[in-house]
Amino acid sequence: MSTEDVFSFAKEMTDSVICLRAGGHHLQAAMLTYVAIEQMAWLSVNPLRSGPADFQNWVNTYMQPYAPLPCTAREIWEARNGLLHMGTAESSANRDSAEIRRVCYVYGNTPKLANKSVGVVFVRVEDLVTSYLTGVMWFLSHLDGNPSELQVAEGKIARMLTQRPL
Known part of the structure; x- marks a missing residue:
């Protein structure tokens, strides 16, 4: 067993994100990055279904300790949720809870913004992508040392709709 299939999948997703960014489609790149995080979280759990807790656990375990973002x-x-489901910077949780800040996106050489807005946090799309990529590398390192978890991830990769060499 090796992490090659998981790495190949992550590389395909990353190449797609880079293609979107190169074309100036920064929000779409952020959207695909969220999808990629969700799929990595799915690979990290044994049941066939994963949910919000699995996504957040993957972020807390593999992204935030090594390439932290300015949000939880x-x-x-x-x-x-806001970006994928509604194309907005907010979700229902932002409206229902003062504890959950709304994430606003910036990209490129945007100068560091002085955030004077309560309930708002700014995230550079590039930082989101970098944090995801860092998370992938730490996840692969984890799988290298955990054959049973690698087997789960490999089984799920085999189920995914991806291009396979003929």
């Missing part, structure tokens, strides 16, 4: 895993989950 819960805020990243809610940002994902």
Whole structure:
């Protein structure tokens, strides 16, 4: 067993994100990054289904300790919900809870923004992508030392709709 299939999948997702960013589609790149995080979280758990707790656990375990974002895993989950489901910077949790800040996106050489807005946090799309990539590397390192978890991930990769060499 090796992590080659998981790495190959992560590389395909990353190449797609880079293609979107290169074309100036920064929000779409953020959307695909959230999808990639969700799929990595799914690979990290034994049941065939995963949910918000698994996503947040993957972010807390593999992204935040090594390439932290200025928001919590819960805020990243809610940002994902807002962007993927409604194309907005907010989700219902932002409206229902003062504890969950709204994530607003910036990209490129945007100068560091002085955030004077309560309930808002700014995330550079590039930082989201970098944090995801860092998380992938730590996840692969974890799988290298945990054959039973690698077997679960490999089984799920085999189920995914991806291009396979002929």
